[in-house]
Amino acid sequence: MKMLLTGFDLLLALTLLWLAWQLLRSTDIFKAIIFFICFGLLMSLAWVRMHAPDVALAEAAIGTGLTGPLFLAALRRIERKAGKNMMSEPAGNGEETGSRWKARNREMSPLLWTVTALTCCLAGLLIWTVLIIPRPLPGLADQVAGSLAESGVNNPVTAVLLNFRGYDTLLEVMVLLLGAITVWSITHAPFPPRVPDTSPVQKAAVRLLLPLICLIGGYLVWQGAYQTGGAFQGGAVLSAALVLLLISDFLWLPGMRSLPLRLGLTLGPLVFVLLAGFGILVEKTLLRLPVEYAGPLLLFLEAACGLSIGLTLAAFFAGGRPASDLRETPYSGEAKGKGPAES
Amino acid sequence: MTTILYSVTGLLLFVFGLFALIVCPHPLRKILGGNVMSAGIFLFLVAASYRADTGEIDAVPQAMVLTGIVVSVCITAVALVLSTRLQQAADQGARRRRKRRREEDAGE
Numbered sequence: 083m084k085m086l087l088t089g090f091d092l093l094l095a096l097t098l099l100w101l102a103w104q105l106l107r108s109t110d111i112f113k114a115i116i117f118f119i120c121f122g123l124l125m126s127l128a129w130v131r132m133h134a135p136d137v138a139l140a141e142a143a144i145g146t147g148l149t150g151p152l153f154l155a156a157l158r159r160i161e162r163k164a165g166k167n168m169m170s171e172p173a174g175n176g177e178e179t180g181s182r183w184k185a186r187n188r189e190m191s192p193l194l195w196t197v198t199a200l201t202c203c204l205a206g207l208l209i210w211t212v213l214i215i216p217r218p219l220p221g222l223a224d225q226v227a228g229s230l231a232e233s234g235v236n237n238p239v240t241a242v243l244l245n246f247r248g249y250d251t252l253l254e255v256m257v258l259l260l261g262a263i264t265v266w267s268i269t270h271a272p273f274p275p276r277v278p279d280t281s282p283v284q285k286a287a288v289r290l291l292l293p294l295i296c297l298i299g300g301y302l303v304w305q306g307a308y309q310t311g312g313a314f315q316g317g318a319v320l321s322a323a324l325v326l327l328l329i330s331d332f333l334w335l336p337g338m339r340s341l342p343l344r345l346g347l348t349l350g351p352l353v354f355v356l357l358a359g360f361g362i363l364v365e366k367t368l369l370r371l372p373v374e375y376a377g378p379l380l381l382f383l384e385a386a387c388g389l390s391i392g393l394t395l396a397a398f399f400a401g402g403r404p405a406s407d408l409r410e411t412p413y414s415g416e417a418k419g420k421g422p423a424e425s
Numbered sequence: 426m427t428t429i430l431y432s433v434t435g436l437l438l439f440v441f442g443l444f445a446l447i448v449c450p451h452p453l454r455k456i457l458g459g460n461v462m463s464a465g466i467f468l469f470l471v472a473a474s475y476r477a478d479t480g481e482i483d484a485v486p487q488a489m490v491l492t493g494i495v496v497s498v499c500i501t502a503v504a505l506v507l508s509t510r511l512q513q514a515a516d517q518g519a520r521r522r523r524k525r526r527r528e529e530d531a532g533e
Binding site: 156215 | 426436457458467468487488508
């Protein structure tokens with residue numbers, strides 16, 4: 083059994099390295115993105131082998147399920163604007179630079195060799211460091227297990243995320259909000275990207291799947307207190323439902339108001355900040371929760387954060403504001419004849 | 426053994442990603458390289474804290490990695506939007522240059 087597991091580990095590690103190499107060197111970007119999605123799925127297998135099911139779920143849902151579509155959407159946007167042959171060139175180099183860039187690349191080959199040699203040195207150095215670290219490494223597992231009863235939840239990862247290291251998670255939620263603000267500020271693309279036509283099968287499937295996905299997302303958020311799951315995994319599943327809605331071109335989406343969206347995006351950070359302030363008032367310390375109310379408060383916080391995370395990730399995928407939110411005419415060369423219909 | 430195997434894999438992934446980040450000219454490839462780098466770092470972090478002999482897990486690195494995954498998606502999204510915008514600006518510049526050249530040719 084042990085031999086089998088070791089063999090599996092070895093195979094998994096080699097496959098991961100091979101996939102990473104393939105995705106970084108294949109000439110076709112589309113192929114590279116597909117390799118990346120496979121890579122993420124195998125990464126979540128590696129997380130399971132490390133006994134980190136929470137991370138595995140997050141990797142499968144967020145790292146793969148969402149990053150892959152994000153890349154594909156960006157690729158489509160770039161290709162539609164630039165034509166396929168621009169894809170192999172760096173941005174911002176004008177029109178006839180394709181051949182020039184290649185020539186310069188060939189010229190730079192001594193530099194390339196230097197970079198390769200330096201990277202190999204770095205790899206060797208890092209591996210040597212790993213091999214000489216004294217083991218076992220010190221950890222915080224005992225402290226976490228000791229104070230788990232005070233946290234209000236039974237899952238140690240959720241306890242660390244939301245209670246013991248709540249400050250990190252507060253900042254993380256803020257990073258998400260900041261990301262959404264940045265995306266909305268940079269692009270003026272109308273929120274639901276136009277999809278040529280959706281097949282009736284897809285629409286029916288989305289109608290059937292949507293409630294189920296929302297249920298699973300809510301269950302994952304609820305389950306976070308006891309076992310694997312939590313706000314991030316639940317939010318990611320929720321965002322998958324929203325992404326499905328977005329690519330299926332439902333009629334009511336383009337007319338959607340932006341106020342509920344904005345409220346949803348800020349709900350999680352707002353609840354987190356209020357809870358932090360509550361900690362100052364009651365326990366005289368930022369983010370410290372009273373032990374007897376910790377469980378319900380954390381559940382409330384997780385629900386709010388899950389909703390916000392789902393909406394934020396879906397907003398990343400949409401890559402722009404809702405059409406009703408655009409007060410000015412969109413950036414000229416970017417949207418020909420697909421500006422907001424209302425204005 | 427498992428710990429060292431996965432640690433080394435994580436470090437190699439980090440190095441691959443770094444190499445691609447330096448060498449590849451295409452913005453999407455650079456972002457992919459950055460993602461591979463972060464995956465390597467996460468793998469190293471969790472593998473280093475895992476104890477194969479007792480099977481004991483440490484929740485703190487796992488929570489950190491969970492945070493890191495979400496933040497890396499955030500960074501990816503912003504980087505992708507920026508690179509799309511960059512490409513659009515480059516296309517517009519190219520179009521303007523072509524137009525100006527055509528006008529100059531017509532003027533001569």
